[in-house]
Amino acid sequence: MNKTSCGIILLAAGHGKRMRSSLPKVLHEVGGRPLLFHVLERIQAVAPTAPIAIVLGHQSQKVEAAIRNSNLFSDLKITYIQQPEQRGTGHAAKCVMESSWGKDRLSARQPVLVLPGDQPLLNDELVSQILEPLSRTSALRLLTCELPDPSGYGRVVRRGKKGPVLRIVEERDANLREKAICEVAASIYFFQSSFLSVGLQRLSNKNSQGEYYLTDLIGQAVRAKKPIEVLVWKNHDHLRGVNDSWELAQAQRLLNEQTVKKWAQKGVKFLDPWSTWIDVSVEIGEEVVISQNVVLSGKTEIGRGVKLGPHVVLKNMQVGEGSEVKAGTVAENSTIGSHALVGPYAHLRPDSSVGEGCKIGNFVELKKTHIGDHTSVAHLSYLGDAEVGSHVNIGCGFVTCNYDGRVIEGERKHRTIIEDGVFLGSDCQTVAPVKIGKGAYVASGSTITEDVEADSLAVARARQVNKPGYARKLRS
Amino acid sequence: MNKTSCGIILLAAGHGKRMRSSLPKVLHEVGGRPLLFHVLERIQAVAPTAPIAIVLGHQSQKVEAAIRNSNLFSDLKITYIQQPEQRGTGHAAKCVMESSWGKDRLSARQPVLVLPGDQPLLNDELVSQILEPLSRTSALRLLTCELPDPSGYGRVVRRGKKGPVLRIVEERDANLREKAICEVAASIYFFQSSFLSVGLQRLSNKNSQGEYYLTDLIGQAVRAKKPIEVLVWKNHDHLRGVNDSWELAQAQRLLNEQTVKKWAQKGVKFLDPWSTWIDVSVEIGEEVVISQNVVLSGKTEIGRGVKLGPHVVLKNMQVGEGSEVKAGTVAENSTIGSHALVGPYAHLRPDSSVGEGCKIGNFVELKKTHIGDHTSVAHLSYLGDAEVGSHVNIGCGFVTCNYDGRVIEGERKHRTIIEDGVFLGSDCQTVAPVKIGKGAYVASGSTITEDVEADSLAVARARQVNKPGYARKLRS
Amino acid sequence: MNKTSCGIILLAAGHGKRMRSSLPKVLHEVGGRPLLFHVLERIQAVAPTAPIAIVLGHQSQKVEAAIRNSNLFSDLKITYIQQPEQRGTGHAAKCVMESSWGKDRLSARQPVLVLPGDQPLLNDELVSQILEPLSRTSALRLLTCELPDPSGYGRVVRRGKKGPVLRIVEERDANLREKAICEVAASIYFFQSSFLSVGLQRLSNKNSQGEYYLTDLIGQAVRAKKPIEVLVWKNHDHLRGVNDSWELAQAQRLLNEQTVKKWAQKGVKFLDPWSTWIDVSVEIGEEVVISQNVVLSGKTEIGRGVKLGPHVVLKNMQVGEGSEVKAGTVAENSTIGSHALVGPYAHLRPDSSVGEGCKIGNFVELKKTHIGDHTSVAHLSYLGDAEVGSHVNIGCGFVTCNYDGRVIEGERKHRTIIEDGVFLGSDCQTVAPVKIGKGAYVASGSTITEDVEADSLAVARARQVNKPGYARKLRS
Secondary structure, eight states: OOTTSSEEEEEEOOOOGGGOSSSOGGGOEETTEEHHHHHHHHHHHHOTTSEEEEEEOTTHHHHHHHHHHHOSSTTSEEEEEEOSSOOOHHHHHHHHHTSHHHHHHHHTTOOEEEEETTOTTOOHHHHHHHTSOOOTTOSEEEEEEEOSSOTTSOEEEESTTTSOEEEEEOGGGOOHHHHTOOEEEEEEEEEOHHHHHHHHHHOOOOSTTOOOOTTHHHHHHHHTTOOEEEEEESOGGGGOOOOSHHHHHHHHHHHHHHHHHHHHHTTOEESOGGGOEEOTTOEEOTTOEEOTTOEEESSOEEOTTOEEOTTOEEESOEEOTTOEEOTTOEEESOEEOTTOEEOSSOEEOSSOEEOTTOEEEEEEEEESOEEOTTOEEEEEEEEESEEEOSSOEEOTTOEEEOOOSSOBTTBSSOOEEEOTTOEEOTTOEEESSEEEOTTOEEOTTOEEOSOBOTTOEEEOOOOOEEETTHHHHHHO | OOTTSSEEEEEEOOOOGGGOSSSOGGGOEETTEEHHHHHHHHHHHHOTTSEEEEEEOTTHHHHHHHHHHHOSSTTSEEEEEEOSSOOOHHHHHHHHHTSHHHHHHHHTTOOEEEEETTOTTOOHHHHHHHTSOOOTTOOEEEEEEEOSSOTTSOEEEESTTTSOEEEEEOGGGOOHHHHTOOEEEEEEEEEOHHHHHHHHHHOOOOSTTOOOOTTHHHHHHHHTTOOEEEEEESOGGGGOOOOSHHHHHHHHHHHHHHHHHHHHHTTOEESOGGGOEEOTTOEEOTTOEEOTTOEEESSOEEOTTOEEOTTOEEESOEEOTTOEEOTTOEEESOEEOTTOEEOSSOEEOSSOEEOTTOEEEEEEEEESOEEOTTOEEEEEEEEESEEEOSSOEEOTTOEEEOOOSSOBTTBSSOOEEEOTTOEEOTTOEEESSEEEOTTOEEOTTOEEOSOBOTTOEEEOOOOOEEETTHHHHHHO | OOTTSSEEEEEEOOOOGGGOSSSOGGGOEETTEEHHHHHHHHHHHHOTTSEEEEEEOTTHHHHHHHHHHHOSSTTSEEEEEEOSSOOOHHHHHHHHHTSHHHHHHHHTTOOEEEEETTOTTOOHHHHHHHTSOOOTTOSEEEEEEEOSSOTTSOEEEESTTTSOEEEEEOGGGOOHHHHTOOEEEEEEEEEOHHHHHHHHHHOOOOSTTOOOOTTHHHHHHHHTTOOEEEEEESOGGGGOOOOSHHHHHHHHHHHHHHHHHHHHHTTOEESOGGGOEEOTTOEEOTTOEEOTTOEEESSOEEOTTOEEOTTOEEESOEEOTTOEEOTTOEEESOEEOTTOEEOSSOEEOSSOEEOTTOEEEEEEEEESOEEOTTOEEEEEEEEESEEEOSSOEEOTTOEEEOOOSSOBTTBSSOOEEEOTTOEEOTTOEEESSEEEOTTOEEOTTOEEOSOBOTTOEEEOOOOOEEETTHHHHHHO
């Protein structure tokens, strides 16, 4: 038997009332991914061919759709099982074991891992160890952990101090001596499928919550004198579950620290790792320097030697090697070429691209705009729906007037074309659709409403008139 | 006897030299409120009808004025007592007990709580427990706490390990064995008024500081063989005092963590609770998402489902439900309607309002400006002293020229009125006072100096002239 | 013998492979200074006249140049010694002791301190204690530290629990009993020079790494029955070394906390000390308030009573007393006078100055621009290469057109002069080189291409034309 010769039941039916959210609990995100995805990724890494049963209940369609649409897990053998009512973890497992998925495990004598979908900090090593082959006589393997403060958790009662497990006692049922026990049960079990299947039939819901508990199977094993294996895990953080927004934030912080530390050890220099937030999907090159309070999310790729200033926020961005993105720049779904300077306080809206060696300066907004190489848009400008060539100089205060309230050829917003080598003075506007030809020159303060041919000079401003002494009059 | 049948002496006379500030210590703020206010709020919650004596000394008028002007405590029975010189806590209590306030407590046989005004992290439970009725024979109840590192604090010396309290020894007077004691005295006491009154008469200031200490009353009780009750408090953080800027910052952090945790448990989703700063006066709705490094202060109200981006700073702001305030937006004393999009990097200055469904985009500044519903001011604009209607489109680079260096009808800044449905092209300016009528259209690049009637088109720009080949000449 | 009668060997030859950086390890910065500089500063404070040998290897020229060019250590007696190959700490010390520097120490019978260049958190007290005179019979003094988790460090094996040191065992060579020892050796030693010199001759590189280790001298001393003195240091943080980016970030955080705490205790009020980053070279006045996420670097000086808003980033800036720098302002190599208001989101680029009582508002960029007193540039403007007088009012959207693509009199960028008392309306541009004379007035929307004389009014805009009903047509 190898590690993948087992079945996996993933519990993802819970509402998560304490989240106080319309989103099902397992879809809340840490590190840019739903809680459930983190668990699935661990399974994918350790047991990629194992049949997986995901138990769904609350908003099951939303959860199933999220998994299917992500395309991350299309190689896994996932079966979705409905748990029509939330009647406890034992009931959830029973729904699975009574399905044809469960019957297949039983007939194949495959052991079954049961684990919750809300523990995003599990790591491969842990999943690998819990899936080690069970001894033939054992009923199950139990995962436990020692906590400095075990209050709130089910205690592991053993014969003597380090003897075999006798039972799990819930906090509310524990006596004083039991409450002093620091070893607690995690919600992860590896069962012989036959033991699991038979045991689930015998579960009772005669308890204060009226629910069926998986933990009761421990008592069954003890009574049947079947050995229980125990995997004691040292780092409790890996076992953290998420039940409310506060716990979500804590899980997010722990996961982020793991991510940042990984990149730091690959040579990324963080000025303050604890204020830097990086999704698990982000890629970062060597010799990158990341300043304080940077947020990198989605499919962001940061090239070698890039410097990110403080308070930069990037989402689904590609930044080419050697570029510098200065303080407070916010950018999304766009690309920045290599050796470019962007910011401070530049704003790149989706579907924009900035070429190699460009300068995009402060208070500049780009939207659906493509900029060639070595072009400068250094100050206070808005470019929307524009194609800008290479070696263009765009002065301060430039505006593409891409919207005039009308629809032209089916388009609400109109395109502006600025060809290579154009020089646009400051405070110019171009009323789209319009084209400024190669090498043309537009005088400062001009509103351009008609195309400018290559190498032409366009002027659209009034002559200056000076009225001597008139300012004195105005003041009085 | 119920909990409110007692008197409360609040010590607020100290200068707080180590704060190195011109502000009296108890007026330094954490969570948006002076230290002293936090203590008063606890009293208000637990003993709202108790007579309170606040001992003032250093800058007493400033402290008294702060309490009176806040309007938060107008329902409390507060008497202000002057302590003309700073001669120790015993002297401060004596000033009170010798006043008519003190005599009233004495004749009513009301016990008296003495507590300092610089412990902002007290909670209701603690205040409630210290105010539990004293046994008739007890002299006082003492509050103590066990610290892992007790250095710097007065140690509680008991007979045997857990026997009755014998005395409090200050750090400098403690021998080695006493220094090893981890139980320390907090500065909070609940006295029989008769014991307090008589004891204060007997205090001596023959010590290294030349001051009268309240702690000496413990020794008096022991010598008189009067029982001392002890309330041992587990969480030292609740008892933290503030003596310098570093301790102020630590108190601020602990208080903020409490505030953020409270909101997280109500369902607010924080991407980084430890970088989010929320005054105690802020209200937040359900399903709100708050990104990293957000600062919410004053009477800010965040409606249901609002999303706040990273680095947003809001003070005395109302944000309507479903709105999104994007990265780096700074806003103060204004309102944002529901389902609006604001930012990134919008700046709302006081007395502004943004209507439902509006878009206020990047690098836009509003000042004393009211904007109707479904209006867009998407880029790089300044609107000051303006009334803008609904369904208005304001292009990029718009400026209300509200100041011309002159005073018109007594006003230094002049108003701009833009009625419903107006379309303003990009790079327009309106020289106030001016009005753009309903449905009017202003061409891009126009400087509007006169009113525009409803449904009119206004143009104020020069014609474009193209000079073929001229750019080539300029370059050479 | 006084403390300076010793030699100091500073080990700075390592590459620091795990940094994964092209910069030599000791030049990586914390608190705005290279790691090595922090160690040199401690030596400078405690033993300013001691001869220092810095062992260089990897990129030795870069390291030597960094020290020489900094001008911080020109008063120290530094000798640079090459270690041609990296063959261990023992080999490095041998290179020094065989040089004439080493022979001088030997003949002068000066003891020699050996310490690494990558421990930036050493403090004066530690360096002072390790340099206390050695007993004549002792071979060396060893620095050790007790760690809660000693894994990874060389353990200090003693005779009995607190007896004399027998040897240092590296983690990989330690048996189980030795691994349980919590006392570890730091990499700092104070040797009798004769013992060091002879001992280095005897070192062998017959170990798994094929290197010569200084720690082997401990065993030599034991075998020779020469006493070893031990300095046990309590705070492990002071001994932290830096081997990768993660450890660099941790050292940076610890150093920063020290710096911030120092200023807090001097009365600076931090709203969140743990998100505020201050280089060791920064100076801050009394009654300063520093908001969240502020970054102060280089030779920045903050005057008395200044208020810095959230997310402000200042580098090599001087800010005069009583000024307020609002949220998100980014400024570099410039000065702000007293009682000025700057920001939010102002951007001061190098070589700019802002006078007393000025207002520089949101989305304003200054570059090589000097502004007199009581001048206002309140909104959305770019001033580059400009001289602006006092009491000037610059409207919103002003642009200095300082670049026209041509070179005039050898200058690529041209200067703009705006004299005292000028009033510039909104949306004006000045095409440089140009001068606006004292008290002149420029109408909103004007492009100024020619000089304006004092007290003149300049207008350069088109007249407004209203076309009644035309907007209705446009819409249809």
